[in-house]
Amino acid sequence: MTAAIAMLLSSVPAYAGVAVAIAIGRNAKAKASTKVYRPRTSVVRARVVPKRVVQPRRVRRIKRSARRARKRVALGRRSIFAWHWVPGVGFHGKGMPRVTGISYGHLGTANHSVSGVDVGLFTYTHTTMSGLQVAQTGNWVGGRVGGVQLAGALNKAGALHGIQVAGGLNYAGVMKGWQVAGGANIGGRVSGVQMAPLNVAGKLRGVQLGVVNVVGTIEGGDAFGLFTFAGNGYNHLSLYSGGADNLNLALTFGGRHLYTILRAGVAAPEQSGDHGHDDPHIAFRVGMGWGWHQSFGSRWYVDVDNTVGVRGEEDCKCKDRVHVQFSNEARVLLGFAPWKRLSLFTGLAVETTWGSATVETTKNGKHAGDWRWDDRDIDDVNVSPRWVLGVRL
Numbered sequence: 496m497t498a499a500i501a502m503l504l505s506s507v508p509a510y511a512g513v514a515v516a517i518a519i520g521r522n523a524k525a526k527a528s529t530k531v532y533r534p535r536t537s538v539v540r541a542r543v544v545p546k547r548v549v550q551p552r553r554v555r556r557i558k559r560s561a562r563r564a565r566k567r568v569a570l571g572r573r574s575i576f577a578w579h580w581v582p583g584v585g586f587h588g589k590g591m592p593r594v595t596g597i598s599y600g601h602l603g604t605a606n607h608s609v610s611g612v613d614v615g616l617f618t619y620t621h622t623t624m625s626g627l628q629v630a631q632t633g634n635w636v637g638g639r640v641g642g643v644q645l646a647g648a649l650n651k652a653g654a655l656h657g658i659q660v661a662g663g664l665n666y667a668g669v670m671k672g673w674q675v676a677g678g679a680n681i682g683g684r685v686s687g688v689q690m691a692p693l694n695v696a697g698k699l700r701g702v703q704l705g706v707v708n709v710v711g712t713i714e715g716g717d718a719f720g721l722f723t724f725a726g727n728g729y730n731h732l733s734l735y736s737g738g739a740d741n742l743n744l745a746l747t748f749g750g751r752h753l754y755t756i757l758r759a760g761v762a763a764p765e766q767s768g769d770h771g772h773d774d775p776h777i778a779f780r781v782g783m784g785w786g787w788h789q790s791f792g793s794r795w796y797v798d799v800d801n802t803v804g805v806r807g808e809e810d811c812k813c814k815d816r817v818h819v820q821f822s823n824e825a826r827v828l829l830g831f832a833p834w835k836r837l838s839l840f841t842g843l844a845v846e847t848t849w850g851s852a853t854v855e856t857t858k859n860g861k862h863a864g865d866w867r868w869d870d871r872d873i874d875d876v877n878v879s880p881r882w883v884l885g886v887r888l
Contacts, residue, residue, distance in 0.1 A: 577606065591621055603630075624652075633661075640667075665691070680705075694718070708750070718750040721785075729754045729788050735885020737844060743885075752789065756800050758782050780806040780822060798828040798840070806848060820848045830887065838887045849876045 575596035591607035598604050600615035607621045613628045620628075622638040633649035640652040648663040655667035655674075663678040672687045674680040679693040686700045694703040697711045703718035710718055710725040718725060729752070733745045743760035762778035782804020790796045806822040828842035 577604070694720070703750075710750070713751060717752055719753050722755055723749040723753065725750050731887050733840075733885055733887040735840070735883050737881050737883030737885075747786070749788075752787055754786050754788055754800075756784050756786055756802060758784075758802055758804070778806070778808045780804060782822065782824065784824075786826075794832045796830045796832070796838075798826070798830065798842075801825045821850045823847045826883065828883070836888065839885075840887060841882070841884045843880065844883045845878065845880045847876065847878050 577598040598613045603617040604615040620636045625641045639654040644650040650659040650661045654669040658673045659665040665674045670682040676691040680689040680691040685696040692706045694705040700715040708718040708720040708723040745758040782802035784802030786800025824846040826844045830840035832838035
């Protein structure tokens with residue numbers, strides 16, 4: 496109908512403009528009628544329910560027991576000053592108080608946490624301790640210690656950031672600071688200094704000073720002692736010829752630099768005529784000492800060590816007699832490691848022998864062990880420089 500009206504109007508020149516307007520409106524209405532409306536859609540994400548992990552009965556029982564144990568810890572009120580008649584009971588009431596001041600007990604103290612000073616015959620802190628802890632017998636902290644622990648016998652901390660001083664034993668799972676003891680220091684991961692006759696560390700990043708040091712892994716620093724056993728230390732077996740004997744076997748063990756050396760050697764018969772005997776006889780030597788190892792790169796190294804021991808020779812005329820001398824040998828060695836587990840070394844060795852004694856090993860078929868000093872040789876000192884060559888495993 497609209498199209499017919501527009502054609503009639505367009506035939507009359509006076510209404511041509513009206514016909515054009517009607518045609519334009521008709522086209523716009525047609526376009527509007529052909530528009531497609533698309534409704535909005537929302538993405539619904541499905542909820543992923545994790546699968547329930549059924550724990551073994553034994554694990555559930557252990558966790559249940561742990562929860563019950565935590566509930567049994569009776570917490571006292573917060574106290575600035577706690578006076579313990581017996582551990583856990585005092586003017587602060589029953590239970591373990593959370594002390595932010597001073598805790599004192601003649602027989603001992605038992606606190607949930609301490610931030611301040613804790614003094615007693617024996618002190619126990621369930622969680623953390625910050626400050627100073629002094630005990631005549633021992634200090635025991637289940638958690639972290641930030642401060643100083645002083646005890647006559649024992650100091651124990653889950654983690655230590657500070658100093659432990661004890662007459663007997665210090666223990667810390669993680670230690671950053673100092674441990675000084677008259678008996679032993681034990682630490683899991685140690686970052687600091689351990690000083691005691693016996694020092695034990697799982698991982699060391701610091702210094703150990705003692706008679707016996709035991710380290711699982713040295714990550715930084717070193718261990719210095721008469722005997723050091725380190726998993727990644729200077730542990731080798733070497734075989735060399737020269738010095739005062741024809742063949743020597745040496746075992747070295749220690750830290751990265753300072754090491755202990757145990758050595759034994761034997762001499763060929765033709766080289767064993769120091770006591771005026773022309774007949775062949777056996778000479779031997781044993782000794783122990785210490786040395787210093789220094790690496791230069793991954794292949795070159797220098798060892799400087801000194802050993803003290805005895806040197807013995809069997810009497811050719813009487814097989815039951817052994818001539819013994821004291822000996823000292825100093826070595827300076829230069830080594831080269833072409834392979835990872837094998838190296839070659841050479842250097843200078845200077846042996847000094849002095850004194851002489853005759854040992855009767857058997858007498859009338861029985862063990863004797865009698866010593867007799869040779870007065871004519873007691874002031875006789877011999878110095879023998881030799882060139883050595885060997886291999887290290």
